[in-house]
Amino acid sequence: MIPSQWQIIKYFLKVAGIALPLGAWAFFLFKQLDQLKAHEWEISIPGLIGSLFFGTVYFLIMAFAWALLLHNMAGIKLVTALPTVQAMRAWLLTIMSRYLPGNVWHVISRMAFADKLSVGKAQILSSSTMEQGLAVIGAMLIAAVSLPFWPLAAIPQAWVPNFILLTCLFLLGLAVLHPRILGPIIRWAAFRLHRPELDWQFEYRTIIQFVFIYALAAFSAGLALVAVMAGLGEFRATDMIFIIGSSALAWVIGYLSFITPSGLGVREGVLTALLVLVYPLPIAIVASLLFRVVCTLGEFAAVVLFLGFKRIAYPEAH
16 A cells, blocks of 8 residues: 555654654754763762652652543542542553654553443543643643742843743633633534533533642652752752743643654753753753653653552452
């Protein structure tokens, strides 16, 4: 079968989404090699261990949030904790596939668990879509709240318009999530797709609660970056909120770069540009790259810890 022109274009974009950021990073690191070698590195093992801890907590919170969201949208009353545990397991076992080109494989993979979770594939798809929007709004909340605490000496008068912009985007996101706006959109999609199970009857209070859960996840990821900085011997307590906000903003921008899998390369570039406002360039570069490594290790650690817990607490569920 001869691939269509559109298939060829999509394949090219997928390859470019990986090759361009990684190629740019390779060139950038080559140019900065002398500075990286000249820097006197001081590594703190406890700090790096702490970063892995907070990175693991981040993924456990994300899995828990999606489990609650899925069952809320499916109208399932959680009498016991087992349905939540099963949904968290599905989330954790499939999250690594988001590194594949396309940024959709982790959602598609979850659908394989539909029967085991006693929900429809459409509900998994709709909850996963809602998850993405809530996660972005939660991270924007952390970034917006942090902006007034950024070091003004490094960015004089720049935080004011950025704070206004992020606040407006956050408020716009909350407005879109209001039942009077989002409700008709969901009902229209359910009708057009002939999927009545997609018609989610929710309260605005419920949406706000989920936004804060996802904001908590973004805050935990920010603490992981703080611990990375401490592990490199460069952390200052006065910069803590700035670092957490930088982590959240870099995640949002990386996520919105749809062409790159999991914001690979883009998130690190944005984070380096933010951290270098306060810290030396070698620290900003290594911290950004090490943060990606910590997050990846946190994914594995979250899976291992959770599966171990599930095996002990719910042996009958295997």
